[in-house]
Amino acid sequence: YHPSSGKQSGSLNSPKGWYDAGDYNKYVVNASFPLGQFFLLEEQYPNSVADGDLNIPESGNGISDYLDELKYEMDWVLTMQDEDGGMFHKLTTKNFEGMVMPHEATNQKYIVGKGTAASLDFAGAAAQAARIFMPYDSIYAEKCLQAAKKAYNWSLENPQLEFVNPEDISTGQYGDTNFDDEFFWATSQLFITTSDNSYLEHLKKEDIDFNYSPGDGWTKFMRFMGIFTLLENKSLLPDELYVTFREGILNTADDLTMRTKTNDYFQCVDDFQWGSNSDVLNTAMIIAQAYRLEKKPEYLTAVRQAADYILGNNAVGYSFVTGFGDNPPMFIHHRQSAADGIVDPVPGLLSGGPNKDKQDVTDGVVYPENVTPMKSWVDHEDSYASNEICLNWNSPITYILGFLEQESK
Numbered sequence: 001y002h003p004s005s006g007k008q009s010g011s012l013n014s015p016k017g018w019y020d021a022g023d024y025n026k027y028v029v030n031a032s033f034p035l036g037q038f039f040l041l042e043e044q045y046p047n048s049v050a051d052g053d054l055n056i057p058e059s060g061n062g063i064s065d066y067l068d069e070l071k072y073e074m075d076w077v078l079t080m081q082d083e084d085g086g087m088f089h090k091l092t093t094k095n096f097e098g099m100v101m102p103h104e105a106t107n108q109k110y111i112v113g114k115g116t117a118a119s120l121d122f123a124g125a126a127a128q129a130a131r132i133f134m135p136y137d138s139i140y141a142e143k144c145l146q147a148a149k150k151a152y153n154w155s156l157e158n159p160q161l162e163f164v165n166p167e168d169i170s171t172g173q174y175g176d177t178n179f180d181d182e183f184f185w186a187t188s189q190l191f192i193t194t195s196d197n198s199y200l201e202h203l204k205k206e207d208i209d210f211n212y213s214p215g216d217g218w219t220k221f222m223r224f225m226g227i228f229t230l231l232e233n234k235s236l237l238p239d240e241l242y243v244t245f246r247e248g249i250l251n252t253a254d255d256l257t258m259r260t261k262t263n264d265y266f267q268c269v270d271d272f273q274w275g276s277n278s279d280v281l282n283t284a285m286i287i288a289q290a291y292r293l294e295k296k297p298e299y300l301t302a303v304r305q306a307a308d309y310i311l312g313n314n315a316v317g318y319s320f321v322t323g324f325g326d327n328p329p330m331f332i333h334h335r336q337s338a339a340d341g342i343v344d345p346v347p348g349l350l351s352g353g354p355n356k357d358k359q360d361v362t363d364g365v366v367y368p369e370n371v372t373p374m375k376s377w378v379d380h381e382d383s384y385a386s387n388e389i390c391l392n393w394n395s396p397i398t399y400i401l402g403f404l405e406q407e408s409k
């Protein structure tokens with residue numbers, strides 16, 4: 001335990017889980033949010049990935065390999081809950097490891113901090129996990145639900161505990177100062193899982209902002225994750241609330257779809273920030289929900305165009321997914337791909353995409369001179385600002401490709 005955890009000594013057994021990005025650390029905020037996006041595909045299009053499809057150790061156990069893989073991450077996040085219900089923020093080395101293979105990344109790891117964002121995000125993902133796993137393993141589902149409630153109740157007691165990296169820790173912060181979106185997401189998931197009206201009372205009090213500006217990033221996207229789930233459960237909602245959510249999503253989707261008609265490469269983003277490819281995909285997720293509400297062909301076209309952009313119809317002429325397309329990234333910022341002695345990178349990883357801020361220039365990354373925002377991307381393994389990978393980027397592309405596969409049948 002790092003002292004920031006509130007514990008002065010001891011250690012925690014915290015196995016399983018996925019590495020967050022190009023590095024070897026694990027973060028509760030960015031484990032929970034991607035789980036939410038991955039779970040959405042399973043809830044809306046169950047068993048899209050069948051048992052045996054992924055060639056993983058759990059292939060052949062009679063359960064979707066997709067769910068098996070998501071459980072591997074869920075198992076880890078569950079270990080990060082303190083006795084009082086609050087969630088430790090991350091499991092991390094003090095500094096990033098070098099570009100080495102995982103078995104060579106042997107620096108001491110610490111359980112670091114606790115915070116409202118991690119606790120609410122976990123509550124949202126775990127409440128959703130309870131629904132997802134109930135048909136397969138009711139004991140596990142109940143464990144997830146109880147953990148979600150504990151984390152949520154802790155957050156009600158600690159509604160504004162912001163996580164900030166301690167002085168001696170320099171790994172990803174996933175910082176946040178506004179927890180309204182996290183509260184909304186967690187409350188929505190707990191309400192749908194439990195049908196407990198006390199959660200509904202919280203939701204009724206929320207003044208929802210349905211605007212989504214590309215560049216708002218993932219933390220503001222959480223409220224949409226709540227709305228998506230509420231819209232799937234019309235029978236549980238008062239009519240007035242359902243209509244509000246439905247109109248809100250349709251209006252936002254109409255606005256985003258309009259933008260695809262005038263923006264370059266037929267996608268919604270006009271402000272290319274860190275992880276812009278996930279902004280393209282998150283906006284497409286909003287349009288996809290509109291399509292589930294109203295089968296307008298232009299919504300489906302807009303979602304397909306977002307996938308086209310990611311897979312090569314873009315200003316740099318690359319497919320942004322390793323191993324796919326004629327011209328994919330070869331030098332992704334991903335330690336295993338850099339250190340494994342194999343020419344091709346690990347396939348299926350989404351590059352972060354063009355980023356006008358080019359924060360890695362200070363670390364020697366070179367971009368083309370006077371490059372436009374939409375072309376501010378380099379296929380170089382040092383470019384963490386444009387060519388890294390991340391769980392919450394791979395999750396929306398998984399959702400969008402799964403959605404297109406099912407809706408194009």
Ligand SMILES: [Ca+2]
Nearest residue numbers: 058063064065
């Ligand atoms: Ca399986």
Ligand SMILES: [Ca+2]
Nearest residue numbers: 176178179219
């Ligand atoms: Ca937030």
Ligand SMILES: [Ca+2]
Nearest residue numbers: 337342343344
């Ligand atoms: Ca390699």
